Amino acid sequence: MTERISDAEHAVMEVLWDESPLSAQDVAERVGPERGWSANTVKTLLGRLLAKQVIAHREDGRRYLYTPLVAREDYVAGESQKLIDRLFGGRLTPLVAHMAERDQLSAADIAEIEALLKGLKQ
Numbered sequence: 001m002t003e004r005i006s007d008a009e010h011a012v013m014e015v016l017w018d019e020s021p022l023s024a025q026d027v028a029e030r031v032g033p034e035r036g037w038s039a040n041t042v043k044t045l046l047g048r049l050l051a052k053q054v055i056a057h058r059e060d061g062r063r064y065l066y067t068p069l070v071a072r073e074d075y076v077a078g079e080s081q082k083l084i085d086r087l088f089g090g091r092l093t094p095l096v097a098h099m100a101e102r103d104q105l106s107a108a109d110i111a112e113i114e115a116l117l118k119g120l121k122q
Helices: 007-018 024-035 039-051 072-088 092-101 107-121
Strands: 055-060 063-068
Touching: 007 024, 007 039, 007 063, 007 072, 024 039, 024 063, 039 055, 072 092
Parallel strands: none
Antiparallel strands: 055 063
């Protein structure tokens, strides 16, 4: 993915990743209550996502149904790599060290990291 997805667009994507295809009204009902967005706001965000080619739509009678073209996992991988590249020179170790130095890793986090590393070694 080349164009960045804004935080607002990301909220719409989360709805579509959870369930799709959905109409604009369906998306508005799922994302709107917590954010106070109107259906028109959601339609604008859907239009931006269409322009960025991260979602597709098809006609269903008098409405459009929207579906993501980018998988959540692929988006997360790309954004994570951009963050690591930008802030830590593309290396994961300095990120983990940064979190550890600021006591932002719980005992459960450390155990999970250890289990992941053990699994990678095997």
